[in-house]
Amino acid sequence: NAGVTQTPKFRILKIGQSMTLQCTQDMNHNYMYWYRQDPGMGLKLIYYSVGAGITDKGEVPNGYNVSRSTTEDFPLRLELAAPSQTSVYFCASKYRNTEAFFGQGTRLTVV
Amino acid sequence: GESVGLHLPTLSVQEGDNSIINCAYSNSASDYFIWYKQESGKGPQFIIDIRSNMDKRQGQRVTVLLNKTVKHLSLQIAATQPGDSAVYFCAENEQVPSGGGADGLTFGKGTHLIIQP
Structure with a gap:
């Protein structure tokens, strides 16, 4: 099992550019999540999905979009990058009411 | 405010001593709690969990204590x-x-x- 795989590991974007952060898991988990982690802070929930075709907003969804066409994949889209989106992004997956498994993160800088 | 918080941002211990890390939570409806370890440049890694029908759970060198009365959680690491x-x-x-x-x-x-x- 590869677990949760995120790509890319690092990215620098210019203000106004767009990009997609990729996340895939091979554990057949139905729940998937995107979190962002700002320096010295905990993780804040951006979006989540309870299964293919179902997504919903978390605590900080503005400026992001997601899709869940398959159980394995849960990409996060930034349409118009802003400096406030400079952060480390973590994807996670789990079954209901169990621990979550995290990817290694994508470090994004918007300049 | 945050529903889950930690009392101290930094804890310094001597190698070989025991470490105790504390956590307060505010949602009395929460019934499942997890401790994660995050090393520099990596994603959070599961350490140990506990459900609300327990007040203590032990792993290898780690123990989690749950006090539902005061909504407090702690992680003890033995022989750091x-x-x-x-x-x-x-x-x-x-x-x-x-x-x-x-x-x-x-x-x-x-x-x-x-x-x-």
């Missing part, structure tokens, strides 16, 4: 080693804001555990 140096997060599993019944983890800010030689 250099490899234990990391940021430790407690997380509570609760319903996500949509109210659709899905659950997710809410994290505190973390405690940075520093090991002194």
